[in-house]
Amino acid sequence: MSKNSFKVIRPGINTTFQDKGRANLYHLGIPFSGAMDNRNYLLANKLVGNNLTNPVLEFALQGPLLKYSGEKINFAITGDVSFKLKSKEGEIEGNCYETYEINDGDEVDLLSTNKSVYGYLSISGEFDVDYQWGSCSTNTKSNVGANEGKKLQADQIINISEINNNLGKKRVNYINSKIEKIRVIKGTNFDYFSKTAISNFFEKEFKVSKLSDRMGMRLEGMTLENIKSSNIKSEGLIKGVIQVPGDGNPIIMLSDHGTIGGYPKIGVIISADYDRLVQIPPGSNIKFQQIELSDAETLFKMYEMNTQNLLSQI
Amino acid sequence: MIKNILNLGDAALYCDFGQDVNKKINSNVIKYYKKIRKLNIKSINNITPSYNKLIISFDLNQINFGELKDIIENIHIDNEESSSTKKIEIPVCCDEPYSLDLSELEKKLNLEKEKILDKFFKNEYFCYMTGFIAGMPFLGDINEDLRAKRLETPRVKVPKGSIGITEQFTNIYTFESPGGWNIIGNTPLNVFDSSKEVEPNLINPGDTVTFKRISKDDYLNYE
Numbered sequence: 001m002s003k004n005s006f007k008v009i010r011p012g013i014n015t016t017f018q019d020k021g022r023a024n025l026y027h028l029g030i031p032f033s034g035a036m037d038n039r040n041y042l043l044a045n046k047l048v049g050n051n052l053t054n055p056v057l058e059f060a061l062q063g064p065l066l067k068y069s070g071e072k073i074n075f076a077i078t079g080d081v082s083f084k085l086k087s088k089e090g091e092i093e094g095n096c097y098e099t100y101e102i103n104d105g106d107e108v109d110l111l112s113t114n115k116s117v118y119g120y121l122s123i124s125g126e127f128d129v130d131y132q133w134g135s136c137s138t139n140t141k142s143n144v145g146a147n148e149g150k151k152l153q154a155d156q157i158i159n160i161s162e163i164n165n166n167l168g169k170k171r172v173n174y175i176n177s178k179i180e181k182i183r184v185i186k187g188t189n190f191d192y193f194s195k196t197a198i199s200n201f202f203e204k205e206f207k208v209s210k211l212s213d214r215m216g217m218r219l220e221g222m223t224l225e226n227i228k229s230s231n232i233k234s235e236g237l238i239k240g241v242i243q244v245p246g247d248g249n250p251i252i253m254l255s256d257h258g259t260i261g262g263y264p265k266i267g268v269i270i271s272a273d274y275d276r277l278v279q280i281p282p283g284s285n286i287k288f289q290q291i292e293l294s295d296a297e298t299l300f301k302m303y304e305m306n307t308q309n310l311l312s313q314i
Numbered sequence: 315m316i317k318n319i320l321n322l323g324d325a326a327l328y329c330d331f332g333q334d335v336n337k338k339i340n341s342n343v344i345k346y347y348k349k350i351r352k353l354n355i356k357s358i359n360n361i362t363p364s365y366n367k368l369i370i371s372f373d374l375n376q377i378n379f380g381e382l383k384d385i386i387e388n389i390h391i392d393n394e395e396s397s398s399t400k401k402i403e404i405p406v407c408c409d410e411p412y413s414l415d416l417s418e419l420e421k422k423l424n425l426e427k428e429k430i431l432d433k434f435f436k437n438e439y440f441c442y443m444t445g446f447i448a449g450m451p452f453l454g455d456i457n458e459d460l461r462a463k464r465l466e467t468p469r470v471k472v473p474k475g476s477i478g479i480t481e482q483f484t485n486i487y488t489f490e491s492p493g494g495w496n497i498i499g500n501t502p503l504n505v506f507d508s509s510k511e512v513e514p515n516l517i518n519p520g521d522t523v524t525f526k527r528i529s530k531d532d533y534l535n536y537e
Contacts, residue, residue, distance in 0.1 A: 024358075024359060024361070025360070026360040026362040026369075026371075027347065027360075027362055027363060027443075027444065027445070027519070028444055028445070028448060028449060028514060028515050029444055029445035029446060029447055029449055029488075029506075029515075030448050032359075032360070132508070132511075142447065142448055142489060144508065185321070185323050185324060188320055188322055188328050233335055233364070233365050233367075234364055234365065234443075234446070234452070235364040235366075235369065236360075236362030236363075236367065236369030236445075237362075238322060238323065238325070238360070238369065238371045240323055241322070241323070258445070258446050258447065259362060260362065260445040260446050261446075265322075268322055268324075268326075269323070270323065270324050271324050271325050271374050293321050293324055293379060296323075296324040297324055297374070297378055297379075300324060300374050304375060
């Protein structure tokens with residue numbers, strides 16, 4: 001019996017345990033999963049002095065309300081999140097990218113993410129979770145990973161198996177940047193679409209549909225005309241691929257996506273923009289810009305250097 | 315054997331083995347898949363074989379498209395690569411309530427139930443790929459008289475164990491999932507075992523599968 005734990009008073013909309021994800025299983029039909037916004041995942045672990053690959057709690061839009069019992073630990077929230085810490089001394093509004101001490105009986109209330117989707121909670125220690133194929137990441141669609149493959153449920157207990165002694169205050173100055181346009185490399189079925197469809201895709205705004213989740217982001221707006229066929233021979237997918245099914249509405253594959261698909265691919269989101277893509281909330285507009293592979297590689301190096309820079313400041 | 319290698323985004327190779335879907339092209343895909351897996355290249359984080367393509371995704375922190383393309387283009391394939399394949403027999407019950415679309419198929423194919431099933435159970439099938447949902451095998455080829463389109467409106471929930479057919483292929487729904495294939499029966503056998511850390515799939519690309527018809531009694535008493 002673990003002596004340090006959280007009780008879930010309110011589970012939030014879609015709160016799951018996530019880590020770096022599980023590699024080399026696509027050939028079996030098992031998605032990669034893992035934290036949607038990798039930079040915020042890494043920063044969450046670094047702030048509380050954890051190994052960067054430790055499990056964290058990922059929440060979407062409305063987060064959980066958790067009541068803590070046990071000895072003093074630190075926690076940190078990353079993303080763009082409004083949250084409150086309720087203790088015997090009263091109630092404070094917390095800041096993201098800053099650690100807070102939490103004591104027996106305290107509550108952390110993750111009210112909502114602001115103009116974004118995902119936020120992360122890390123603790124100075126390790127959640128007691130099950131691993132499946134080298135990762136704890138929960139995929140609720142195929143019931144894989146921690147918490148028996150399910151999102152957090154009301155009244156459940158989250159045990160903490162180990163705590164570390166990194167209790168000093170830590171913070172990092174970081175503001176989640178929003179980018180004007182999400183950059184895209186042309187897809188392997190670019191020639192399936194009419195000239196008008198391609199110019200619409202890169203010039204018009206699309207709206208992120210409410211049907212979006214960890215599997216995919218559905219877009220609404222101009223329907224894209226297909227001049228060849230709305231089906232291809234089923235083949236492997238990766239995250240960031242933009243498929244266009246028969247109805248002409250693009251779908252972007254996200255971290256829990258099915259491993260193979262049979263719709264033409266108009267483009268692929270560049271790696272450097274993935275973390276920011278997933279944070280665009282349903283109902284918002286999104287615009288794309290086509291770039292070349294070599295530019296995408298340079299942008300990724302810069303993005304990665306930036307991430308390492310932030311990590312080294314903690 | 316690889317006709318062409320393109321980039322799929324900035325972190326994956328898209329290896330094209332040809333336009334058609336046949337056993338020869340797919341065997342080449344699988345040979346490459348097995349060889350690359352054996353080479354254990356650390357920067358690769360997924361290799362996905364399908365009918366006529368191989369998608370190799372990699373960690374952009376460790377390698378880039380040009381560098382990995384060079385490595386893949388210089389791989390030599392020996393003929394023994396495809397040697398380790400299995401033969402698997404799958405028991406299937408085609409009685410009610412498991413044969414969800416069999417009556418509809420009689421009309422679609424203009425063929426009687428028993429004839430459909432005779433032709434289905436007679437063939438030996440080749441596993442082209444697994445995926446979409448965990449462990450789902452894509453098997454072919456089915457008899458030319460049995461080739462039907464997908465359902466007009468896909469089912470929201472296809473029961474676990476369902477055997478579906480469409481076009482030249484047959485598959486097994488390893489989980490309850492949405493799907494549009496024509497369902498002719500159900501197997502009591504667990505084709506994907508998520509409690510296994512190693513080889514959770516019963517059927518892998520390159521394997522040979524036969525189906526054996528069983529009665530409803532056998533289905534219900536299957537251990």
